[in-house]
Every structure is written in structure tokens, then in C-alpha cells.
Amino acid sequence: MSENQNGKNLKGTWNQAILTFLLPIFLVLGVRWAFIEPFVIPSGSMIPNLLIHDHIVVKKMSFGLRVPFMDRWLVQWSEPQRGDVVVFKYPENPEVYYIKRLIGLPGDTIVVNNGRIAIAGKGFDLQPQEGDPDESSFVYFTEDNGLKKYTVRFMSSADSEASQTFQVPEGNYFFMGDNRDQSSDSRVWGFVKNDYIVGKAWSVWLSCESTLPTMSFVCDPSQIRWNRIFKNVP
Numbered sequence: 001m002s003e004n005q006n007g008k009n010l011k012g013t014w015n016q017a018i019l020t021f022l023l024p025i026f027l028v029l030g031v032r033w034a035f036i037e038p039f040v041i042p043s044g045s046m047i048p049n050l051l052i053h054d055h056i057v058v059k060k061m062s063f064g065l066r067v068p069f070m071d072r073w074l075v076q077w078s079e080p081q082r083g084d085v086v087v088f089k090y091p092e093n094p095e096v097y098y099i100k101r102l103i104g105l106p107g108d109t110i111v112v113n114n115g116r117i118a119i120a121g122k123g124f125d126l127q128p129q130e131g132d133p134d135e136s137s138f139v140y141f142t143e144d145n146g147l148k149k150y151t152v153r154f155m156s157s158a159d160s161e162a163s164q165t166f167q168v169p170e171g172n173y174f175f176m177g178d179n180r181d182q183s184s185d186s187r188v189w190g191f192v193k194n195d196y197i198v199g200k201a202w203s204v205w206l207s208c209e210s211t212l213p214t215m216s217f218v219c220d221p222s223q224i225r226w227n228r229i230f231k232n233v234p
Helices: 003-034
Strands: 036-040 054-059 064-066 073-076 085-090 093-104 109-113 116-119 125-128 138-144 149-155 164-167 172-176 197-207 215-219
Touching (some): 085 172
Antiparallel strands (some): 064 073, 093 172, 109 116, 109 164
């Protein structure tokens, strides 16, 4: 075999090796950009529907395709619906991701009175749920916004707050946590613009009571919440 043939064969081998190495990386990045992306719930603002240390999958294609590494849409074929649980970029720091329930659409006039919601003068229906005898600090309701039903939580001894009125601007959304008295949301930091929407929360794929002491981002295998695995986000 000649020297040229050896060089050609070696070049072909290196090209194949580089392609074999890079292809899985591009596939993973492509899936995260266009289809699904995992997130971890860091706080209790969405209790009881999402718990701390729930690992969820978010459908990135629910509403469209984003321009990679930019805060705008490449194409958007649908808009979030009232009641959707959505991941978005925090308006005050777009490097941080939040997850809340969509309450108000562009153009809505929203009145919030002690966590109770009314839009255009019509209040969301609240039906009390049977309480847990061992948990007297909270009360639970089934909230019906006309499109979707889900559970919300209130503190049983929360202080009364003044009624707040919000007018949602065009191209923006109003979000609230399901844990109404323990959530920092649009009542505090305002509206979320459409370009900051990331995707719709889909399902819990892993959940645990606590993480490993040495790796706070890894679930403790002995603390897995097995009853939450593959639970859809309501």
C-alpha cells in the first residue's frame, strides 16, 4: 500500500471519528432547542400540582420554534391558553427561568382579591376540596377558569390584602402560582412578554423529597417519589 493511500485512509478515519463524536451532541442540542427540554422545580410556588425537586419535561414546540440563543420566535403557530402551566424567562432577569400558570391573556382586565381571580367582571369558580386533618395550615380548592380545572392552595390564616387590578398589554401575559399565598408572580413583578415564553410543562419524569448532600442537583435514590413518576402536569 502506498503512502498516499495510507494518508487518505487516515484522513477518512479522522473524519468519521469527528462526525461520530459531534453527531450525538448536535442531536441533543437540536432536541432541546426544538422539541423538549428538562427543568427542575426549585420552589413551592406551584404546590400542590408541582413539588420542589420535581423534574419535568417541557414541550418546546407547543407554541412554535425560537431563534437559537435569542429572545424571539422564528415561527409561532399557536399561543398559550388560559390555564396552561408555562415555563418562561423571568422578566427581571432573562437568564432565570420561572414556571407558573397562565391567568391573563393580552387585553384582559384582571382583578385579584386575596388570590381569587376575576376577568372582565367574571370570577373563576372555586369549589372547596376536602381538607387533610393533619394539615390545618392550608385549604385547597378546585379552580375552574372556564377552559381548565386544577387545584389551588391558600393559607387558611392568610392576611387580607387589598384588591389589585391589572390590565394586560398586547403581546404580554399574566401568570400566577397555584400556591396562591406563597408565590412571587405577576402580582409582584409584572407581565411576561411573548418573546420570553419557552414552552408548556408536560410531565414529571423524576421526583424526590431531597437531593444528595454533595450534589444538590441529583435526586437521592432513597427519596424518590415513585407515585409522581410520569404524572402529567394539570
